Amino acid sequence: xxxxVAVSDVSAxxxxxxxxxxxxSYRSKAFxxxxxxxxxxxxxxxxxxxxxxxxxxxxRRRDPARPFAPWLYSIVRNLAIDLLRKxxxxxxxxxxxxxxxLASPAASPEVAARRSELAARLWRExxxxxxxxxxxxxxRDWHGLSYAEIADITGSTVAAVNSRIHDARxxxxxxxxxxx
Amino acid sequence: xxxxxxxxxxxxxxSAYLDGELTQADRQRVRLYLESSEECRRELEDLARxxxxxRELQFPDPPDDLMEELERRLSVRGSRRLGWGLVVAGxxxxxxxxxxxxxxxxRWPAGWLExxxxxxxxxxxxxxxxxxxxxxxxxPYDRYRKVKR
Numbered sequence: 001x002x003x004x005v006a007v008s009d010v011s012a013x014x015x016x017x018x019x020x021x022x023x024x025s026y027r028s029k030a031f032x033x034x035x036x037x038x039x040x041x042x043x044x045x046x047x048x049x050x051x052x053x054x055x056x057x058x059x060r061r062r063d064p065a066r067p068f069a070p071w072l073y074s075i076v077r078n079l080a081i082d083l084l085r086k087x088x089x090x091x092x093x094x095x096x097x098x099x100x101x102l103a104s105p106a107a108s109p110e111v112a113a114r115r116s117e118l119a120a121r122l123w124r125e126x127x128x129x130x131x132x133x134x135x136x137x138x139x140r141d142w143h144g145l146s147y148a149e150i151a152d153i154t155g156s157t158v159a160a161v162n163s164r165i166h167d168a169r170x171x172x173x174x175x176x177x178x179x180x
Numbered sequence: 181x182x183x184x185x186x187x188x189x190x191x192x193x194x195s196a197y198l199d200g201e202l203t204q205a206d207r208q209r210v211r212l213y214l215e216s217s218e219e220c221r222r223e224l225e226d227l228a229r230x231x232x233x234x235r236e237l238q239f240p241d242p243p244d245d246l247m248e249e250l251e252r253r254l255s256v257r258g259s260r261r262l263g264w265g266l267v268v269a270g271x272x273x274x275x276x277x278x279x280x281x282x283x284x285x286x287r288w289p290a291g292w293l294e295x296x297x298x299x300x301x302x303x304x305x306x307x308x309x310x311x312x313x314x315x316x317x318x319x320p321y322d323r324y325r326k327v328k329r
Contacts, residue, residue, distance in 0.1 A: 016255070019254070020251065020254070020255070023250075023251060023254065024251075027242060027247050027250075028241055028242060031241075031242040032239050035239055035240075036239070041240065044242075045242060045243075045246060048242065048250075049246075049250050052250060052254060053253075053254070056254050118233065119233075119236075119237060119238075122230075122233055122234065122237065123237060126234070137234065138234070140199060141231050141234040141235050142234055142235060142237065144235075146201070147196070147199070147201050158201075162195065162196050162201065163192075165195050165196075165199070166192060166194070166195035166196070169195055169227050169230055169231070172230050173223070173226050173227065173230060176230070180226045180229060180230075
């Protein structure tokens with residue numbers, strides 16, 4: 001995933017339109033990250049909105065040399081963690097049956113049903129992973145971020161990210177052995 | 181290093197190998213080991229499949245209308261910033277005018293005061309319109325709109 005949107009020294013108007021472009025490219029990703037962290041659509045929408053409002057407030061002072069996406073992800077993460085702390089308990093996910101897998105266009109009903117069952121099981125097992133492992137795994141596999149970017153977002157090291165992702169996959173492999 | 185240690189060491193690198201996050205030397209080391217270990221190859225295939233499945237998970241998209249509304253709110257904030265800029269510029273020009281008039285006799289360029297007034301009034305008008313616009317945009321989503329005072 002290309003994260004680094006190149007930015008030159010731009011005027012206020014260009015900065016605004018640049019922000020709008022960034023917003024359009026990343027609004028879904030920010031929302032999905034919030035949803036995966038919070039497990040609740042309404043909370044995810046609130047966090048996404050607040051994250052972009054904060055980003056907009058500081059947009060003129062951004063460092064053009066650094067990619068913006070990890071910055072956005074960090075804001076979403078901090079807001080989500082704050083929200084979870086305030087509630088003192090993690091809410092369960094809205095989609096209890098798990099999100100469906102992308103079905104191939106020619107998939108038969110049996111195949112589609114099997115993939116749907118697999119998706120539900122996979123998501124249940126991902127949610128059972130320890131928080132740092134789940135976060136690193138989703139940022140890598142679903143959001144496509146590099147280990148360095150994940151380390152930046154989570155305030156960790158590349159070595160720790162590497163180990164979290166590997167541990168998460170090994171656990172999933174053990175728990176989903178019958179599907180493999 | 182015995183065979184079991186080496187096996188453990190290579191297995192710990194499999195995820196990073198899959199993600200293209202290893203140095204060239206480590207990548208080469210893993211590749212060579214994979215040629216000799218069928219079990220390791222099978223584990224790598226499993227990890228690759230899990231990665232693919234995770235990537236394919238679908239989550240609901242954010243509602244388009246809410247995202248468009250947020251985009252409008254953000255653009256209103258941009259115009260408000262410009263409004264504040266104009267007001268501050270107008271006030272500074274006015275302060276400068278007052279200060280110089282107090283302490284020195286200075287021949288101001290023609291239209292100085294008029295332009296200052298335009299800056300101030302334009303800024304205030306922009307602020308007013310942006311606040312009004314934002315209120316209108318937020319009205320449909322105001323949770324307390326129907327609450328009687």
